[in-house]
Structure formats: structure tokens, C-alpha cells
Amino acid sequence: MATSATHAGYAADNYLNHSRGLASWLFTLDHKRIGVMYLIGILTSFLVGGLLAMAIRAHLMAPDGALPLTNDQYNQVFTLHGAIMVFLFIIPSVPAALGNFLVPVMLGAKDVAFPRMNLGSFYLWCFGALFLVGALLSSGLDTGWTFYTPYSTTTDTSVVLATFGAFVLGFSSIFTGLNFIVTINTMRPPGMTWFRMPLFLWATYATSIIQVLATPVLGITLLLLIAERTMHIGIFDPEYNGDPVTYQHFFWFYSHPAVYIMILPGFGIISELISVHSHKGIFGYRFIAYSSIAIALLGFLVWGHHMFTSGMSNLTTIVFSALTFSVSIPSAIKVFNWLATMYKGSISLTTPMCYALSFLFLFTIGGLTGLFLGTLNTDLHLHDTYFIVSHFHYVMMGGTVVAFVGGLFHWWPKMFGRMYNEFWGRISAAIVFIGFNLTFFPQFILGSRGMPRRYATYDVEFQGLHQMSSIGAFLLGFGLLVAGLTLLHALFKGKLAPSNPWGGATLEWHCSSPPPHYNFAHAPVVGDPYEFDHIDYDRSIDGYVFTSPPREVLPKTPQAEPATAKDSHS
Amino acid sequence: MFGPFLSPLWGDVNDGLWFPQDASTFAGEVDSTFNMILWICIAFFIPIVIALAWFAIKYHQPKGGKATSRVRHNNVLEISWSVFPAFVLVIMFVRGSWGYLDQREPPTGAAEVNVQAFKWDWSMDYGNGIVSPELHAVVNQPTRLVMRSTDVIHSLYVPAFRIKRDVVPGRYNVIWFEATVASEKVSQAELDEALKDAEENHGGDFDPERYGFTRQGYTYFDLYCAEYCGRDHSQMQTVVVVHETQEDFEAWLAAANVKPEGMTDEEYGRQLYQTRGCQSCHSIDGTRLVGPSFAGLFGTTHALESGEQVTVDENYVRESILDPRAKIVAGYQAVMPSYKGQLTDEQINSLVAFIKSLNGD
Ligand SMILES: [Cu+2]
Numbered sequence: 001m002a003t004s005a006t007h008a009g010y011a012a013d014n015y016l017n018h019s020r021g022l023a024s025w026l027f028t029l030d031h032k033r034i035g036v037m038y039l040i041g042i043l044t045s046f047l048v049g050g051l052l053a054m055a056i057r058a059h060l061m062a063p064d065g066a067l068p069l070t071n072d073q074y075n076q077v078f079t080l081h082g083a084i085m086v087f088l089f090i091i092p093s094v095p096a097a098l099g100n101f102l103v104p105v106m107l108g109a110k111d112v113a114f115p116r117m118n119l120g121s122f123y124l125w126c127f128g129a130l131f132l133v134g135a136l137l138s139s140g141l142d143t144g145w146t147f148y149t150p151y152s153t154t155t156d157t158s159v160v161l162a163t164f165g166a167f168v169l170g171f172s173s174i175f176t177g178l179n180f181i182v183t184i185n186t187m188r189p190p191g192m193t194w195f196r197m198p199l200f201l202w203a204t205y206a207t208s209i210i211q212v213l214a215t216p217v218l219g220i221t222l223l224l225l226i227a228e229r230t231m232h233i234g235i236f237d238p239e240y241n242g243d244p245v246t247y248q249h250f251f252w253f254y255s256h257p258a259v260y261i262m263i264l265p266g267f268g269i270i271s272e273l274i275s276v277h278s279h280k281g282i283f284g285y286r287f288i289a290y291s292s293i294a295i296a297l298l299g300f301l302v303w304g305h306h307m308f309t310s311g312m313s314n315l316t317t318i319v320f321s322a323l324t325f326s327v328s329i330p331s332a333i334k335v336f337n338w339l340a341t342m343y344k345g346s347i348s349l350t351t352p353m354c355y356a357l358s359f360l361f362l363f364t365i366g367g368l369t370g371l372f373l374g375t376l377n378t379d380l381h382l383h384d385t386y387f388i389v390s391h392f393h394y395v396m397m398g399g400t401v402v403a404f405v406g407g408l409f410h411w412w413p414k415m416f417g418r419m420y421n422e423f424w425g426r427i428s429a430a431i432v433f434i435g436f437n438l439t440f441f442p443q444f445i446l447g448s449r450g451m452p453r454r455y456a457t458y459d460v461e462f463q464g465l466h467q468m469s470s471i472g473a474f475l476l477g478f479g480l481l482v483a484g485l486t487l488l489h490a491l492f493k494g495k496l497a498p499s500n501p502w503g504g505a506t507l508e509w510h511c512s513s514p515p516p517h518y519n520f521a522h523a524p525v526v527g528d529p530y531e532f533d534h535i536d537y538d539r540s541i542d543g544y545v546f547t548s549p550p551r552e553v554l555p556k557t558p559q560a561e562p563a564t565a566k567d568s569h570s
Numbered sequence: 571m572f573g574p575f576l577s578p579l580w581g582d583v584n585d586g587l588w589f590p591q592d593a594s595t596f597a598g599e600v601d602s603t604f605n606m607i608l609w610i611c612i613a614f615f616i617p618i619v620i621a622l623a624w625f626a627i628k629y630h631q632p633k634g635g636k637a638t639s640r641v642r643h644n645n646v647l648e649i650s651w652s653v654f655p656a657f658v659l660v661i662m663f664v665r666g667s668w669g670y671l672d673q674r675e676p677p678t679g680a681a682e683v684n685v686q687a688f689k690w691d692w693s694m695d696y697g698n699g700i701v702s703p704e705l706h707a708v709v710n711q712p713t714r715l716v717m718r719s720t721d722v723i724h725s726l727y728v729p730a731f732r733i734k735r736d737v738v739p740g741r742y743n744v745i746w747f748e749a750t751v752a753s754e755k756v757s758q759a760e761l762d763e764a765l766k767d768a769e770e771n772h773g774g775d776f777d778p779e780r781y782g783f784t785r786q787g788y789t790y791f792d793l794y795c796a797e798y799c800g801r802d803h804s805q806m807q808t809v810v811v812v813h814e815t816q817e818d819f820e821a822w823l824a825a826a827n828v829k830p831e832g833m834t835d836e837e838y839g840r841q842l843y844q845t846r847g848c849q850s851c852h853s854i855d856g857t858r859l860v861g862p863s864f865a866g867l868f869g870t871t872h873a874l875e876s877g878e879q880v881t882v883d884e885n886y887v888r889e890s891i892l893d894p895r896a897k898i899v900a901g902y903q904a905v906m907p908s909y910k911g912q913l914t915d916e917q918i919n920s921l922v923a924f925i926k927s928l929n930g931d
């Protein structure tokens with residue numbers, strides 16, 4: 001039994017030391033190793049994007065720019081910050097790095113459905129990243145990450161290289177998505193019905209659907225953009241009878257759903273974190289699962305809210321506003337459910353939980369401020385100001401990135417078999433939380449007071465708020481540094497981790513830390529992923545053990561109504 | 571330590587924390603919609619945060635503790651918190667759309683200004699050949715802007731009016747407003763002092779931002795470009811001046827395109843160089859910007875993209891301003907906008923005289 005084989009901790013033979021040498025990593029088909037390689041790539045991108053952000057904030061300390069950057073250079077810096085963070089970091093962050101590692105393990109499977117495609121996706125990511133970096137090294141990029149035409153068809157920076165890079169990255173994303181859809185559909189173990197899947201898998205599934213359906217549109221858009229630039233085919237550039245607003249429709253048709261590619265996996269992580277660290281079953285499982293799918297589908301219908309000022313007809317504009325409001329409900333439902341999960345739980349304030357609490361606070365602000373932007377007349381005032389900048393950082397950074405870091409802390413012991421220092425982990429969560437709010441809250445005020453975004457220089461009346469924001473950003477950067485060092489330190493000096501350090505019930509906690517090459521020696525027993533009754537703390541290993549098998553070996557017939565959906569307080 | 575940072579927070583006490591000055595008929599409604607949403611958000615947020623903090627403290631247990639409830643499901647609760655917020659959203663949606671439609675329908679009889687946006691400046695055409703980079707309007711009288719762009723997308727944004735609309739090449743986008751607050755005129759003494767300071771310390775460059783009023787002594791509202799448009803996007807700003815009376819506005823119009831009395835051609839040319847956007851592409855100290863520098867330009871002979879040679883004389887300069895695409899200087903791109911119909915003869919002559927005067931002494 002997997003459980004008994006992993007009494008306390010570190011498995012001597014695991015996926016990390018199963019084979020050795022660089023080639024054994026570069027040509028590996030093991031989803032866990034691919035996940036780890038993705039993780040390295042993604043964190044490197046995050047570091048680069050983060051340093052660029054620090055440069056932006058340092059420059060904005062003074063109205064005329066505090067760093068010796070020309071306006072052109074500033075524009076390149078913010079463009080690269082955006083492009084790197086979106087395309088190289090956030091989109092692949094949770095699905096490709098954590099997802100790759102976790103999806104098969106949570107399914108009790110040996111690997112994803114198409115391991116070669118998985119490795120291919122990683123190399124496509126590297127290839128795309130090379131093009132983006134190539135663009136940076138040749139003549140830079142100054143279009144903003146949105147590549148709006150006709151600016152992007154007329155500027156003389158390396159738009160073609162960069163868009164080609166984004167095009168390739170799109171394929172990487174599609175490969176990952178396709179792989180997960182097939183994996184989740186076909187490789188669930190007997191007994192794991194749809195409604196017995198961990199919510200992280202639901203979120204991954206919803207994300208994958210968007211990746212597969214929306215990314216091709218981005219591909220086409222970018223190809224058309226390249227064609228417009230090199231051959232003047234006359235679709236986006238008014239000089240050749242094209243229409244720049246068409247480009248915006250195409251672009252946002254992908255990029256709004258992409259917002260959900262970025263945030264849904266974060267929701268998945270938070271569902272796991274809150275439930276495990278509250279040692280209580282997730283509240284409203286079905287609502288959370290369905291709301292992920294609802295978000296994925298409704299997310300396709302709201303792209304027009306990025307274009308309220310572009311010149312769409314009044315009717316279209318109003319319809320998009322209405323649809324935008326509809327997509328806010330599923331997100332609200334999740335927040336209520338997470339809170340209800342904590343109610344009467346047994347909450348451990350571990351580092352992952354601290355990040356999860358921080359997520360709830362920040363994401364709620366991010367979501368609520370979206371209402372000001374979905375409402376038409378206030379959006380006319382707030383569009384393209386710092387209010388937007390702040391709003392999407394609260395969602396993307398306060399939401400996804402904080403969830404991602406929380407997830408890293410949660411699964412780090414599983415991935416690398418080492419515990420980190422809880423004290424420093426919690427300190428990092430606190431610094432990140434304070435730094436984040438200090439950075440971005442003033443930006444709401446900047447925006448509503450009329451400070452436009454993407455400005456290299458600004459009017460003096462905005463200086464105080466900008467300085468506050470910059471100081472917050474440095475603090476935030478410092479907090480993330482502490483988090484990074486804590487995790488790195490654990491790799492080398494951390495205590496060996498038990499198989500189940502937090503008391504989780506999903507399958508990944510049944511195999512050793514780190515998992516063996518084949519994940520599970522035998523098909524694991526599938527129980528309720530949110531049933532914590534038979535998981536007890538064992539002081540001798542500082543971890544949790546499964547005291548009795550959660551359920552008989554294999555249910556003869558899966559229950560028609562799974563325990564998760566049942567009201568069990570009677 | 572936070573003193574200097576907090577001052578902007580309660581600096582403009584009259585306008586409150588969240589908004590710039592309120593100076594158009596739209597501002598009141600936009601602000602009160604904003605405040606309504608703000609209160610709704612606070613009403614949701616505070617209980618959420620209290621619950622969050624309270625649960626985290628109250629149900630905190632050492633490792634190994636067990637949850638005291640197994641409730642994982644409650645249909646009534648779940649359905650009500652899914653449905654109830656929807657009503658609140660409908661209120662926001664309806665109110666926002668109402669306000670939006672208001673902004674979309676200019677009243678008949680509004681004054682009209684043709685706005686042209688280009689990298690990186692604005693030119694406002696008041697008809698009859700009167701063009702200025704500044705936007706002027708009359709208080710309590712609707713003004714309609716018909717906007718076009720000659721290069722990339724820009725966006726006209728006046729925070730004090732709460733209006734914004736993209737200016738998209740290949741389209742005419744329309745926006746309107748009715749200002750409710752008129753600009754004030756500063757005293758002549760103050761104006762003279764500012765003009766003198768600009769002349770002495772800033773090479774004649776009169777930056778309204780520095781003094782808080784325009785070259786004619788009017789206080790103003792900021793007009794920004796809100797859609798990223800390249801290098802000097804952040805400097806693509808101009809001023810909105812709201813006149814107390816139609817007469818005052820007309821007096822300004824009459825003077826707008828005429829060389830002020832007592833100014834020489836060169837001086838007027840220099841002023842146009844600064845106010846009409848040449849400055850953002852042409853230097854006068856020899857630095858290469860988007861376009862060639864004017865320093866020492868006049869009288870030289872240089873190559874064109876077509877391979878021909880051209881001598882820079884009065885006619886060539888005039889042609890370069892009116893029809894820049896006719897002759898492209900070798901090594902530059904054809905990005906200069908045409909000023910045809912936007913500069914009077916007198917102004918072109920002044921610019922020529924100014925460029926001529928830059929030829930080393
Ligand atoms: Cu969107």
C-alpha cells in the first residue's frame with residue numbers, strides 16, 4: 001500500500017535521483033521532471049520581469065523620471081515587463097509548472113496522457129522565450145504587451161520577432177492544455193468520478209479548455225499582424241484600408257479568456273490550500289466546480305470590455321457591459337465558499353495558509369474594483385488610467401501570483417522532499433502582503449484622479465502617490481526575495497519532509513516526498529479528496545498519517561451522489 | 571516619514587480623495603456612480619475581511635486539531651449568495667449604461683471643434699483656418715469634438731470632465747462635453763513674471779504645468795493622451811481653457827492665429843516651433859530626434875531618400891511643412907504630419923524665419 005510504504009518521509013529512490021546526468025533531465029518524459037524544468041524557466045522569467053518592474057517603479061519616483069532612462073527606454077522596459085510576465089510567467093506558471101507535477105499524481109496516474117507532447121511543450125516554451133529575448137537584444141520592443149496596431153505595424157522595434165515568440169508560446173500552451181484534457185478525461189482511476197476530483201483538477205480542466213479554444217485565435221491574430229507588417233495585407237493598418245479596432249477585437253478575444261487562464265488555476269490552488277489547512281472539507285464543492293466551468297465559458301463573451309472607449313456601437317458596448325457583470329458572480333461565489341470552508345475548521349496558520357488568506361483579501365479587492373470598470377460611465381473615466389493597472393495587478397499578482405507562491409510553499413515538500421523554515425515563510429507572506437497593498441492601493445487613487453497609464457513622466461501633483469507606490473514595490477520585491485531564499489534554503493538545508501506534512505487528503509499526499517519515479521507502486525485507494533476525519537497528526541514525524549483506509553479498496557459502484565455533495569451534518 | 575506622501579491624499583480637500591476637480595455636467599453623475607459602487611464594495615468587503623480575520627483567529631488550532639463542523643453544503647445559503655449579488659449588479663449596470671448613453675449623444679447646436687491627434691500633440695481646428703494646440707470652449711455651452719488621427723491610436727482624456735474617447739486612424743470618433751467651471755485669468759503682473767521666467771530660464775519654452783496657467787494667463791484643465799502611442803506619449807498633453815463668455819472666447823479666437831503685436835517673425839516662429847509640435851521631432855541644438863535637427867539646416871544641401879539632392883531654401887522648408895511626403899530626407903522616415911490648412915501663411919513665414927535664424931552666428 002502506498003500509505004504504508006511511506007511511513008516517514010524522504011523516499012530513497014525518487015524521481016529526482018532515479019537517473020542522473022543532464023541528458024536524463026533534458027530528454028526526460030517524466031511529468032515531474034518536466035514540471036521542475038518548467039518551474040526553473042518560469043521563476044527565471046519572473047525574476048527578470050520583476051527586476052524590470054523595480055526599474056519602472058524606481059523611474060517613477062520623480063515626475064521627470066528618476067533613472068537616466070529616455071522615454072523610449074522606459075517604454076521598452078514596461079513593454080518587456082508586461083510581455084515577460086504575461087507570456088513567459090503567469091500563463092504557464094500554475095498549469096505548466098505546478099500542474100505538470102500535480103495533475104498525474106492527484107489522479108493516481110503514472111504520467112500525463114502524452115508525455116512526449118509534454119516535453120515538446122516545454123521546448124516550445126524555451127524556443128518562444130528565445131525569440132522574446134532575441135527581440136529584446138536586437139532592437140527592443142516598445143508596443144506594450146498588447147501590440148496594438150497601427151503602432152505595432154509602424155514602429156521600428158522588433159515586433160515580428162517578439163510576436164513570433166508569442167505565437168510559439170501559444171503552441172506550448174495549447175499542448176499543455178490538450179494534454180491535461182485528455183489526461184483528466186481518460187486517466188482518472190476507478191472510483192474517481194468527476195465530482196470526486198480535487199478542485200485543483202477542475203480548475204486545471206477549465207483552464208485547459210480555454211487554452212485549447214482561445215489560443216488559436218491569438219495565433220491567427222499574431223500571424224495576421226506579422227503579415228500586415230511585412231506584406232501590408234490591409235487588415236489592421238488604416239493606411240492600407242485596415243481597421244485597428246479589428247485588431248483589438250481579435251486580440252481581446254484571446255486575451256480576455258487568457259485572464260482566466262491566469263486566474264482559474266489560482267482558484268484551484270486556493271481551494272486546496274484553504275481546505276487542507278483548515279482540515280475541513282471544502283464548502284460547496286459543486287458550486288466551486290461549476291463556477292470554474294461557468295467562468296471558462298462566460299469568459300469568451302466579454303472581450304469587448306477592453307474597448308469601451310474605442311468606438312464600438314452603443315448597443316454592443318452596453319451588451320458587453322452586461323455580460324461582464326455576469327462573469328463576476330461565479331468569482332464571488334468562490335470567495336464565499338472559501339470563507340465558509342474556514343468556518344469551524346481547525347485552521348493551521350502555516351505559510352501556505354498565510355498566502356491563501358492574503359489571496360482572499362487581495363483577490364476580493366481585485367474583483368470588486370472590476371465593478372467600477374464594468375460600469376460604463378465610470379469606465380469612461382477610469383479606462384487606461386492607473387486604476388486599471390492597479391485592478392489587474394490585484395487580480396493577477398495579488399490573485400494568481402500570491403496563490404502560486406502559496407502553492408509552491410504547499411507542494412514544495414512534496415516536490416523536493418524538504419521542509420522550509422516556517423518562520424521565514426510566514427514573514428515573507430506578511431511582507432508581500434504589506435508591500436503589495438502599499439504598491440497598488442495608491443494606484444487606484446492615482447487612476448481615479450486622472451493619471452493615465454504607460455506614462456514615462458507625469459505631472460507633479462501625482463508624485464506623492466507614485467512615491468508611495470514605488471516604496472511599496474521595493475518592499476514587495478524584498479518580500480518575494482525572502483520567500484525565494486526560504487525555499488532555496490530548504491532545498492539544501494531543510495529537514496526531510498514527511499509524505500503528508502499538512503494533512504491533505506488528495507492522492508499526492510499518499511505517495512512519498514518526493515514521489516518515486518512511477519508515482520505509485522499500486523493504484524492508490526481513491527477516497528473523498530476532502531475527507532479529513534481519518535488523517536491524524538503524528539508528532540514523531542511532524543506530519544500526518546492516514547489512520548484507517550478512508551474507504552473500502554474500490555467502491556463496487558461509484559456512489560450516484562458522492563459524499564462531497566452530500567449534506568453531512570445530520 | 572509619510573508626511574510628504576500623505577499630503578496629496580488630503581491635499582485637495584475640496585475635491586476629495588478620489589477625484590480631480592469636477593468641471594463638467596458629466597462629472598457629478600460619474601462621481602456619484604463611483605461612490606455608489608464604492609459603498610457597495612465596502613459593504614461587501616468589510617464583512618468578508620472581518621470573517622476572514624475572525625475565522626483565522628477563532629478557529630486556529632495547533633497541529634492535529636479536528637474541525638468542529640462537517641457541514642459542506644447548504645443549498646439555501648449557496649443559492650442566496652449567488653442570486654443576491656446579481657440584483658446589486660443590475661443597479662450598477664443600469665446606472666452606468668444610462669450615464670454612458672448621456673455621454674454618447676451630443677445635443678444639437680453644440681459648438682464643434684475638429685480635433686486632430688498626431689505623435690505627440692494635438693491640433694484643434696475651430697474652423698475658418700483657426701487652429702491651435704489648445705482646446706478652448708465656453709462655459710455652460712456644449713462642445714462637440716470630432717476627432718481623427720493621422721498616425722496611430724491616441725485617446726483624448728480630460729479627467730476634470732470625466733470624458734475619454736480613443737482617436738482611431740481611419741475613423742471619426744466623436745465626444746462631447748459641457749464645462750461647468752470657467753478658467754480664471756491670472757493678473758497681468760503674475761503673467762508677466764511667468765513669461766519672463768520662461769524666457770530667461772527655459773529658453774522661451776512656456777510650460778503651463780510649471781506655472782499653473784497658459785501663455786495667455788488662463789488657468790486650465792489637463793488634457794491627456796490616454797492610449798499608448800510611442801515615445802512621447804506621456805508628453806502628449808495640452809490644456810483645456812473654458813471661457814467665461816462667448817465674447818471672451820471669440821476674442822481669443824481672433825488673436826489665436828495672428829502674430830502678437832511687437833513680436834518679430836523669428837520670435838513668433840520660435841513660439842510656434844514650441845507650441846505646434848515641431849519641438850518633439852526637431853531639435854535646435856543639433857541632436858537627432860525623429861526628424862533632422864534645425865540647427866544649421868538652412869542653406870545646406872543634402873540627399874533625399876529618392877537619391878536626389880536638395881538645397882534647403884525658403885520654398886523647400888515651406889514645402890516640407892505643407893507636404894512633408896513630397897521630399898523625404900535620406901535616412902529618415904516619412905512620419906511628419908502635414909500642416910496644410912493648419913498654419914497660416916504668416917505662421918509659415920515665421921517658422922521659415924525662425925529656422926533661418928538658427929544658422930550659426
Ligand atoms: Cu478582460
Ligand SMILES: [Cu+2]
Nearest residue numbers: 795797799803
Ligand atoms: Cu498617447
